[in-house]
Amino acid sequence: MTDKKNNSQHAEAKPTKGIIDSPDSVTKESKPASKTGVITGAVAILLTLGLGAGLYYHSHQQNQIQQQVMATLQAQLQEQKDTQQSLRLQLSENNQTIANQLKQTTQQVTDIKESEKLTNSQLETVQLAIANLKMRNPNEWMLAEAEYLIRIAGRKIALEQDVDTSLALLSSASRRLTQLNDPSLLPLRKVIEQDIATLTKLPRIDHDGLALKLAIQAEEVDNLVLAGLTRPDIIKTDKELSSNSSDWKENLTKSWQSFSANFITIRRQDNSVDALLSPQTAWYLTENLKTQLLQAELAVYRQDQAKFKLTLKTANAWIKRYYDVNQPATKAMLTTLDTLKETTITTTYPSKLNSAALIQTTIRDRKINSLANNTGAE
Structure with missing residues (x-):
């Protein structure tokens, strides 16, 4: 074990000594590391580009999908609007049709009622006719x-x-x-x-009789004498003298009358005298008096009591003012008008x-x- 450890230490110490001793060896040893970094960077760039492209493609696909969805939704919305508009029009037409049908039905009902009334009236007429026959x-x-x-x-x-x-x-x-x-x-x-x-x-009112009396009075107006100065009547005498001596008294009377005719004769007038009317004025007065009497006659037929009294009152006043009230014709007309003026010409008759x-x-x-x-x- 000790030998192996020592050997490994010796083996590890040699490259260090070699690197220190020879710079070229360092350069030679660093080249493989540089290539690996470039490859790694390129891979990273490719990955980044791929990821960006993938994200862009995904985003583009999402936008297209959203646009398609929006277009579909808008089409559906427009279709719904068109459907609603069509339903509204159809509903309006249905309402109009129903209104027309209701109007026709109402008119038909009215016609039927009128027909029933007419039928009932005709039936009643027929029944009454049958009753008349029986x-x-x-x-x-x-x-x-x-x-x-x-x-x-x-x-x-x-x-x-x-x-x-x-x-x-x-x-x-x-x-x-x-x-x-x-x-x-x-x-x-x-x-x-x-x-x-x-x-x-x-009351019994003789309208025809009253009208006839007024018509007669209107005709009598022409016989009235206007008030004013009157000339004395001229006495016609035979002024020729007789040649017979035995007629001396008559000749004396004629001579005296001829002599006295040249003197002024004064006559006494007891009543007041108005100025004489001209012929034209007298004619207008006569016609206006007739008109008043005819208006009174018309008021009799119209049963206008106020107009009747007013016209007779006016005629009475004109006669007293412009005509000779001492004449018999004038007195008779005034008496008749006074009587007629108090007559009642109107009454209420049942309708x-x-x-x-x-x-x-x-x-x-x-x-x-x-x-x-x-x-x-x-």
């Missing part, structure tokens, strides 16, 4: 006649204010119902009597008779009841 007996004819008389009476009072004719018609209708001797018609007869009582209380609606309802109910009874009997 009720041809004297009693029903008398009831229909009474209805006609009441309807004419209502027109007379509403349109013509003819109270007397309306009363006569209502009385005739009441007699028709009395002849029927039907207790169920007592309420109708009561209403007719109430209408008769209402018409009886109305319809209560018995008119009641008798129509009564006839209708009787027809329906008769039809129902005949149908039940069959």
Whole structure:
């Protein structure tokens, strides 16, 4: 063991001595180490490049994958948007279609209801016609006649204010119902009597008579005499003297009259005298007075009480101011106008008779009841 150790020590000491002793030997020994470092560096560089390339390739692949994923997601999103838009349009079209169908259905329901009303009305008309055919007996004819008389009476009072004719018609209708001797018609007869009582209380106004009186007064205006100075009547005398001596008294009278005619005669006028009107003014006055009387006549037909009194008052004032009130024609006209001015020309007439609606309802109910009874009997 000792020998081997020594030998190994000697062996290890020799290279040291050799390296120290010979520089060339050092150079020769360091060359293999340099090549190994270069190779190691190259390998490291290659590894680095490979790793970088691998990382770049991996990153590039990841980017492409992400882009593809993004493109796919965007396509799916756009597809979803298009699908939603299509669904919205379809939903809107469905709503519009439903609205149109609902409108058509509503219109159809309305048409059906109108058709039902028309059908019911036609059916009722047919039933009433059948009832009319089945009720041809004297009693029903008398009831229909009474209805006609009441309807004419209502027109007379509403349109013509003819109270007397309306009363006569209502009385005739009441007699028709009395002849029927039907207790169920007592309420109708009561209403007719109430209408008769209402018409009886109305004042009787003869509008036609009043209008005729005013028309006559308008014609009499031309006969009125205007107030003012009047010339005395000229007495025509025979101024020729007789040649007979026995007529000396008559000749003396004629001579005196001829002599006195040249003197001024003074006459006394007790009433006041207005200035004389010119012929043109007098004509306008006459025509305006006629117009006032004609307006009063028109107010009678229109039943305008205020206008009637005003026109007569104006005519009365004009006559007293411009015409001779001492003349008989003037006095008569003033008396007539004063009487007419106090006349009432208007009143309130009923627009319809209560018995008119009641008798129509009564006839209708009787027809329906008769039809129902005949149908039940069959």
